[in-house]
Amino acid sequence: MKRRKQAFITAACVSIGSQLYINVFSDGFIIALAVVIFGICLHLFQDVHPLKLAILTGICSPCFRFLVLWTATGDMGKAARDALPDMIFYFAFGILYFLLYYRNTNKNYTAFWTALVLGDALGNSAELSVMYGLTYMNLTILGTLLTIAMVRATMTLAVCLAMDQYKSLLKKEEHELRYKKLMVMASVFDSEVYFMKKGIFEIEDVMKKAYQLYQQMDDDVFPQEFRTLALDIATDVHEIKKGYIRVIKGLRDNFLTDIKINSLNIKDLVSILSTDMEDLIRHENKAIQFKVKVYSNFTVNEHYYLMSILRNLVINSIDAIPYEKEGLITLELLKIDGQSYVFRITDNGSGIKEEDLEIIFVTGYSTKFDETTGDINRGLGLALVKDLVEVQFDGRIAVESREGSFTKFEVWIPAAKFQEE
Numbered sequence: 001m002k003r004r005k006q007a008f009i010t011a012a013c014v015s016i017g018s019q020l021y022i023n024v025f026s027d028g029f030i031i032a033l034a035v036v037i038f039g040i041c042l043h044l045f046q047d048v049h050p051l052k053l054a055i056l057t058g059i060c061s062p063c064f065r066f067l068v069l070w071t072a073t074g075d076m077g078k079a080a081r082d083a084l085p086d087m088i089f090y091f092a093f094g095i096l097y098f099l100l101y102y103r104n105t106n107k108n109y110t111a112f113w114t115a116l117v118l119g120d121a122l123g124n125s126a127e128l129s130v131m132y133g134l135t136y137m138n139l140t141i142l143g144t145l146l147t148i149a150m151v152r153a154t155m156t157l158a159v160c161l162a163m164d165q166y167k168s169l170l171k172k173e174e175h176e177l178r179y180k181k182l183m184v185m186a187s188v189f190d191s192e193v194y195f196m197k198k199g200i201f202e203i204e205d206v207m208k209k210a211y212q213l214y215q216q217m218d219d220d221v222f223p224q225e226f227r228t229l230a231l232d233i234a235t236d237v238h239e240i241k242k243g244y245i246r247v248i249k250g251l252r253d254n255f256l257t258d259i260k261i262n263s264l265n266i267k268d269l270v271s272i273l274s275t276d277m278e279d280l281i282r283h284e285n286k287a288i289q290f291k292v293k294v295y296s297n298f299t300v301n302e303h304y305y306l307m308s309i310l311r312n313l314v315i316n317s318i319d320a321i322p323y324e325k326e327g328l329i330t331l332e333l334l335k336i337d338g339q340s341y342v343f344r345i346t347d348n349g350s351g352i353k354e355e356d357l358e359i360i361f362v363t364g365y366s367t368k369f370d371e372t373t374g375d376i377n378r379g380l381g382l383a384l385v386k387d388l389v390e391v392q393f394d395g396r397i398a399v400e401s402r403e404g405s406f407t408k409f410e411v412w413i414p415a416a417k418f419q420e421e
Contacts, residue, residue, distance in 0.1 A: 003048045010041035010053050011060035018061050018086070019068065034061060038090070039116050039156035042097060044163070050102050054094020062086040085131050093123040113157050120149035180272040183264075187307035196247065203241045210234035263419065264303035266333065270294055273307060273331075277314050288318060288327035296335045299419040305392045312381045313345045313409050320349030320407060340395075341418065343411040352401040360399065361386040385411075393417050 017034035038057060042050055062083045069079035101107065101115035124145045129137060214230035274292050281288045300306050314329060321327035325348075332344040352360060363383040389395045395413035 006045040015064040058090030116153035317347035351403040
């Protein structure tokens with residue numbers, strides 16, 4: 001169905017383009033823009049067999065021109081003599097294009113241009129021979145036809161090159177956007193895996209305590225049901241631990257390993273983050289301006305963790321800005337005293353209560369409550385950020401806020417943790 005549609009589009013466009021022409025040699029022989037359109041369609045619709053395109057176009061275009069001429073002049077015989085020989089041109093063009101290019105295993109722009117030139121020149125020669133006989137042809141006419149063919153083939157090639165370049169640019173932009181989204185997704189998964197690995201130790205501790213409780217329960221003091229319950233808890237927790245391990249292994253082996261990048265330039269990282277956050281702001285339909293100011297350049301090895309740190313902090317800033325407010329979030333990267341890099345995230349949102357400043361990094365703390373569903377955020381964001389900053393980067397995080405005015409987070413990381421350029 002798609003190929004049929006493409007074939008009819010070609011026939012329609014060429015038929016309309018055939019009305020833009022100039023007469024050459026005689027009143028009935030024309031040089032039309034339609035041939036350029038036909039060549040472009042051959043390039044665009046490569047899934048359609050060129051002979052089928054040539055046959056359909058060779059019928060539709062001359063018939064359309066015949067109807068136009070007949071309507072304009074009222075002379076059906078002259079209209080037929082002037083228009084219908086065009087069929088010879090398209091049939092000859094299609095056959096030559098098929099033999100010289102379509103069947104060619106080494107397809108390139110040079111071969112394409114050559115096929116267009118020969119198809120055009122020989123097609124016109126065949127048409128003129130049918131109209132006026134072989135004796136009409138001479139070197140002057142053949143040279144003129146070849147020149148016209150080269151001009152039209154060059155025009156066709158120029159348009160095709162421009163379209164291919166544009167499509168290549170679109171594909172590159174699409175690939176870069178997909179890559180950025182994949183990098184963000186990988187950083188989220190990597191952070192979740194990190195938190196799950198930390199949780200395994202806590203699970204093991206619960207399991208050990210449950211089993212110790214089972215062993216220490218005396219049959220003479222505690223009912224057998226208590227001992228059985230303690231053993232069941234230890235067993236169930238052990239199964240939960242195995243489930244965690246399977247999930248971690250699955251993510252590592254089947255996703256994170258495939259897109260693992262050893263290092264990333266900080267400017268590329270910030271660019272990926274900026275694209276992701278701007279998409280989130282649009283999705284949230286908030287009037288927020290996100291500004292990035294990077295005054296240093298270095299390479300990050302643990303870029304997934306750094307992405308998670310910055311992403312969590314910026315998302316918190318987005319959430320803190322009310323829908324009705326003109327928001328501003330700024331991410332700055334500075335180098336202080338040559339020893340540390342400071343990532344400063346500032347927003348003009350609702351701020352943090354003074355009494356909450358001491359507990360915002362505690363696991364489970366959250367102000368994100370959905371009044372509609374009753375769901376509350378799990379409160380891992382800032383706890384994860386603090387843990388990653390301190391454990392993975394030997395850094396520290398500080399916060400300053402005034403309720404109803406602003407919030408500023410500063411992440412201090414030793415310069416030695418990065419590869420400076």
